[in-house]
Amino acid sequence: MNEARTTAERSPLLEVVNVTKQFGDLAALDGVNLAVHPSEVVAVLGPSGSGKSTLVRCIDLLESIDGGAMYLDGELLGYEEHRGHVRPLTEAGRERQRRRMGMVFQQFNLFPHWTVLRNITEAPVRVHGVAPAAARERALELLEKVGLSDKADAYPRHLSGGQQQRVAIARAVAPNPRILLFDEPTSALDPELVGEVLQTIKALAATGMTMVVVTHELDFARDVADRCVFMTDGHVVEDRPAAEFFSAPRSDRLRGFLARSS
Ligand code: ADP
Numbered sequence: 409m410n411e412a413r414t415t416a417e418r419s420p421l422l423e424v425v426n427v428t429k430q431f432g433d434l435a436a437l438d439g440v441n442l443a444v445h446p447s448e449v450v451a452v453l454g455p456s457g458s459g460k461s462t463l464v465r466c467i468d469l470l471e472s473i474d475g476g477a478m479y480l481d482g483e484l485l486g487y488e489e490h491r492g493h494v495r496p497l498t499e500a501g502r503e504r505q506r507r508r509m510g511m512v513f514q515q516f517n518l519f520p521h522w523t524v525l526r527n528i529t530e531a532p533v534r535v536h537g538v539a540p541a542a543a544r545e546r547a548l549e550l551l552e553k554v555g556l557s558d559k560a561d562a563y564p565r566h567l568s569g570g571q572q573q574r575v576a577i578a579r580a581v582a583p584n585p586r587i588l589l590f591d592e593p594t595s596a597l598d599p600e601l602v603g604e605v606l607q608t609i610k611a612l613a614a615t616g617m618t619m620v621v622v623t624h625e626l627d628f629a630r631d632v633a634d635r636c637v638f639m640t641d642g643h644v645v646e647d648r649p650a651a652e653f654f655s656a657p658r659s660d661r662l663r664g665f666l667a668r669s670s
């Protein structure tokens with residue numbers, strides 16, 4: 409009880425306030441609110457086209473928003489102060505803010521001509537200015553954590569989809585992001601490879617990493633997420649502790665979704 413209260417009172421690591429995003433006439437996000445506290449794991453569920461990818465892409469500054477505001481560690485995302493005025497980020501400013509977030513996509517997008525090790529060390533060395541030896545040491549540590557110690561010198565084409573996604577997760581974690589965003593990390597995988605990737609994400613959650621995970625894996629959401637968010641048509645319809653979300657859905661839309669998906 410006390411613990412719950414302290415958590416609620418701590419300020420959010422990520423805050424999304426009344427965010428809107430239009431694609432032409434379509435409101436892909438229509439006033440979305442979301443708060444994610446340190447070490448929280450939030451699962452985002454909902455039917456195809458409900459705005460889940462758009463939400464995480466806006467947070468990661470891959471899409472610009474049309475209204476509302478987003479804060480990471482209290483800093484306004486997408487804008488910066490310049491001579492006493494607030495202006496949209498320059499490209500350098502955008503890269504600086506993006507460095508504090510890690511993103512894992514459905515398609516792992518590893519660089520095919522680089523070894524696993526270089527895929528993981530490239531950003532820390534080139535973007536974050538980490539010394540190559542230190543980046544290498546950290547990458548090897550992370551590879552051990554995702555169970556791929558023996559693949560450091562392999563090329564992506566020699567790995568299974570599940571192994572490639574575990575490398576992509578290590579790559580996202582390597583620069584020590586404040587938050588990790590996942591957009592359906594297991595949707596491109598053969599069913600028999602899904603478990604190993606979910607297990608990796610679960611292990612990462614147990615280390616206290618703050619995460620927003622868009623997923624269709626209901627059992628995973630129930631097992632790993634602290635909170636579940638249900639979206640339809642660009643709206644957050646329910647945002648509840650995971651146990652209640654599944655056992656006592658409030659809206660007909662969520663009840664129907666859970667019935668169809670399980
Ligand atoms: P989800 O990830 O929940 O399946 P998306 O966020 O991908 O949903 O899409 C939300 C809505 O926005 C959908 O109707 C989709 O067709 C539309 N949309 C997404 N990206 C674009 C884009 N780049 N241009 C136009 N429409 C888009």
Ligand code: MG
Nearest residue numbers: 460461462592
């Ligand atoms: Mg999507």
